[in-house]
Amino acid sequence: MDELSLIHGCIEGNQRAQRKLFDSFSPKFFAVCLRYMKNNDEAEDVLQDAMIKVFSKLPEYSKKGSFEGWMRRIVVNTCLDQIRKNQKLKFDAPLEQEEYKLSTNAYIFEKLSADELIKEIQEMPPGYRVVFNMFAIEGFSHQEIAEHLGVAESTSKSQYLRARAYLKERILKIDER
Amino acid sequence: MSDKDPIKDLFRDKLQSHEVMPSKAVWSSVSSSLGHSAASAAGVGSASFLKVAAIAVGVSAVGVAGFMFLSSDDSEPKKVIEKTVLQEKDLDESISSETTDSDVQESASPEIMLSQSESLSSEKVISNENIQDPQPEMITTNESLPVSTPSESQANNLIVEEPNVDVLPEENLVSPQVPVNVPVAPVVDETQVITETSDATPQDVSSEETPVEVEESEMVLDKPMVLPNIFTPNGDRVNDVFEIEMGDKLEFQIIILNQQNQTVFKSADPDFKWDGTMLNGEPAPSGTYLYYFSAKDETGKDVTESSLLTIQR
Numbered sequence: 001m002d003e004l005s006l007i008h009g010c011i012e013g014n015q016r017a018q019r020k021l022f023d024s025f026s027p028k029f030f031a032v033c034l035r036y037m038k039n040n041d042e043a044e045d046v047l048q049d050a051m052i053k054v055f056s057k058l059p060e061y062s063k064k065g066s067f068e069g070w071m072r073r074i075v076v077n078t079c080l081d082q083i084r085k086n087q088k089l090k091f092d093a094p095l096e097q098e099e100y101k102l103s104t105n106a107y108i109f110e111k112l113s114a115d116e117l118i119k120e121i122q123e124m125p126p127g128y129r130v131v132f133n134m135f136a137i138e139g140f141s142h143q144e145i146a147e148h149l150g151v152a153e154s155t156s157k158s159q160y161l162r163a164r165a166y167l168k169e170r171i172l173k174i175d176e177r
Numbered sequence: 178m179s180d181k182d183p184i185k186d187l188f189r190d191k192l193q194s195h196e197v198m199p200s201k202a203v204w205s206s207v208s209s210s211l212g213h214s215a216a217s218a219a220g221v222g223s224a225s226f227l228k229v230a231a232i233a234v235g236v237s238a239v240g241v242a243g244f245m246f247l248s249s250d251d252s253e254p255k256k257v258i259e260k261t262v263l264q265e266k267d268l269d270e271s272i273s274s275e276t277t278d279s280d281v282q283e284s285a286s287p288e289i290m291l292s293q294s295e296s297l298s299s300e301k302v303i304s305n306e307n308i309q310d311p312q313p314e315m316i317t318t319n320e321s322l323p324v325s326t327p328s329e330s331q332a333n334n335l336i337v338e339e340p341n342v343d344v345l346p347e348e349n350l351v352s353p354q355v356p357v358n359v360p361v362a363p364v365v366d367e368t369q370v371i372t373e374t375s376d377a378t379p380q381d382v383s384s385e386e387t388p389v390e391v392e393e394s395e396m397v398l399d400k401p402m403v404l405p406n407i408f409t410p411n412g413d414r415v416n417d418v419f420e421i422e423m424g425d426k427l428e429f430q431i432i433i434l435n436q437q438n439q440t441v442f443k444s445a446d447p448d449f450k451w452d453g454t455m456l457n458g459e460p461a462p463s464g465t466y467l468y469y470f471s472a473k474d475e476t477g478k479d480v481t482e483s484s485l486l487t488i489q490r
Contacts, residue, residue, distance in 0.1 A: 018211060022204055027196035034197055044203050051207045114195045117188055136185040137192050164184045171184075172415065 003067055011058050022051060025068065029075045031118070035133050036079035038122050050078035076138060080148065083126055112171065120170050128163035135160045402480075407487040410453030410460070418450040419486065421470065427477075431470035433486065441466065453488055463490045 009017025029050060033043035054071050061070055121129055130149065134140040135156070142160070146153040402423040409416045421431070429447040432440055441455040455461045466488060471481040 013211070015208070015211075018208070019204070022207060026203065027198050028194070030199040030203075031192065031195040031197045035192065044199055047199055048203045048206050051203070052210050055207070055211055112187070112191070114191045117191055118195075118197075121188070121192075132188075136182075136188050139189075164182070167184055167188070172409070 004063065007058060007061065007063070007067070010055060018055060021055075025071060026051065028068075029072065031114075032072065032075050033079055034118050035121050035137065036076070036083065036130065038126075038129075042082070046079050046082050047075070049082070050075040053078060072138075076134070080130065083130060086126075112174065116174065120167055120174075123170075124163060124166060127159055128166060131156050131159040132163035132167070136164075402482075404482060404484045405486070406484050407489060408453070409489050411490045418452050420448075420450045423447070423472070426472040426474055426480075428473040429470070430472070431468060433466050433468040435461070435466055436464065447472065453490075460490075461488055463488050 006017050006021055010021055026047065030043060030047050033047045033050070034040070037043040037046055053074050057074065061067065121132065124132065131145055134145045134148070135142065140148070142153050142156040145151075145156040149156070402421065404421060405419060407416075408419045410418065419433075426447045429445055431442075431444050431449065433442040433451070435441050441461050442451050443456075444451070453461045464487070466486040467483065468486050469481070469483045471479065473479055
């Protein structure tokens, strides 16, 4: 079943097609939700909402551009909505630029598993977490992030730099354990 | 924005195509909100649970009612009995509606299965199990099928993606080895600082005025000074020494003070590397220190800087 007929099947309410779409993409999107939300339960709740949104918005999918990308945007937006609902996103006021010189050795990186990285992301304050995810992993520009979140572009930049410094330090700590 | 961002690379490489299996319950809820009987797992399961719960509630209600009846001789016992009877009726109704629902579901799902000639075996098994009394072990083995064996077409997507996860970490080996001491924003800060100092002593800088500034900032951008504010002299070979990276300097002087304003280190060597040993030969304890340094670059321009320095062992 190719992508288009899968989409069609889902729109027509074919349960098998829906199941297949869910099974094919939910592991990817669950990983996304895990990065944005602070624990498994929240991530599953959001994934559920997001997938329901995906199915209900399928008829609106223009069939141009990446289907997965389209769905992923829905998932990310659902995460952002939920975070907004949970609490007002608090961004620290930008301080003077801190400069860290924590050398980052390849071998530290090598042994870090994706799960450990997710855990580190989850432990960050929500402001760091959202901006870091959007910039570093989803690849949004700071301008796009600023528009998405309704903050200044400089806020996005400073949040990102702080998140990065934070993660760097955390990673070194992992290494010392 | 510089492209060197090992942290970003690390997280992006490892997480961009990372996959985690959500629990079964997510599909159940999604499916049921799509208007399917589906979630047949959850549907039937919770219905039977409801029955049990309803019966339990009913029994306990009768028990409570009986107790109340016995204990409250004077206070209108009839009303209490009526209430419980009413409650039980409600419960019965809810039970019967639940069961009819799930009956419909059960009879509907085999039809769906039949109409889809290919019929995914895993789905079938799961729904069958739910009609009978499910054995949890079987469910889990069936669920893991799509991941471990590519027997079903639906598993293909997953399998295709997985190699990414294995391959990417090796690429990590390459990129982070590039020395990473050049954070992004500070470059800008330093240009500002240095142009300020150059403004302060304009006469020193020879004839041309505007071009010099441009050259200077270019030079700085080429080889930005890195002023570390933390290092970890704990012998793990990671960030064990404190050093200042910069272009060629003619005169150089650095002094590091502890919080009691005592000098713990000083050097006139621009290529100095401090391993955290104090002047008295003892290792400097973890904590915050302060350093000042001054230097003169090729153009004779003075550079003086100070920064806090954290030692973390």
